[in-house]
Amino acid sequence: MKVLTKNTDYAIRALLALAAKKGSYLSAKSIATEHDIPYQFLRRLLQEMIRHNLIVSKEGVQGGFMMEKDPDAISVTQLIEIFQGKVQVSECMFRKQICNNRARCVLRHEIMRIEQVVQREFEKVTIGKLLRDLQVANKVEPQSANIEQAVLNP
Amino acid sequence: MKVLTKNTDYAIRALLALAAKKGSYLSAKSIATEHDIPYQFLRRLLQEMIRHNLIVSKEGVQGGFMMEKDPDAISVTQLIEIFQGKVQVSECMFRKQICNNRARCVLRHEIMRIEQVVQREFEKVTIGKLLRDLQVANKVEPQSANIEQAVLNP
């Protein structure tokens, strides 16, 4: 059972990079290189995020992608929805012809309840929060700083 | 994003049928027919559940599958683990070579937290609970009884 697929995962990394450099343009290439994301794959993800107004872009030399939005306004729930689709509940356990009152489907009911819990939890996890956590983590133990430190705290 | 795949879904239905007739043998064929589950598919699921000691079987004429366990001791979490594998957290966001302290991976941390929430919630959902809910539902509104009523409350 995979919670996040690669595209959601990559999208989050890219957004963290953009959030850390909010206001300036980063090229797909630089993000791909620095964060070990397949270049062409990343480009598709970035374009998808533009369509959803999470980021903006500028074409041509010195162009790239930029975050304009408040990073706290972008939640993992949104990204999951964009890249993995809405959480799907399995079909009514009873034959459709007979059971047209889906609300009564007990399993469905349970899953929907849990789905809501998950959604609420992932909603709390925003790009802004992740970025702050990351910055704290990098400060607390600078001796084992990772490659991201240079990128996110230049 | 699919929470339950067909095999988990079918497995739950089959277990509900077995729990409702606890102590007696039901053939894969009868379960498949009554619950609209592809026969050969179901057989594989039943065998898998035997391997995990959730049910027992008897070969030959009048044979079939039986639930011996307490239905409250079988949770949806267990079934998800059997049929969909343990909840997988996406890899560390930072390069493995550099970041060997995975605990610091902020996203990973968040996902693990949420994963635990999901696991706890699905643990509360046992076959026993589902069966009781189902029986209540069938009693409360008998006028729109579904096909399961005959099976589960004969």
Added chain:
DNA sequence: TAAACTGATACTATATTAGTATCAATTAAA
């Protein structure tokens, strides 16, 4: 001994996920 069963396992089909490639259009800078 025949029919109703499970055990085991191999196979096919479909869908999803992951990743690659290409070409046109745009823009900054040489």
Added chain:
DNA sequence: TTTAATTGATACTAATATAGTATCAGTTTA
């Protein structure tokens, strides 16, 4: 004004997971 660095759009391939089918051997009861 040309070139190189960039995005936009989209088509393609590969790998993996999910869903479903088929088959044959062995067991048991009538």
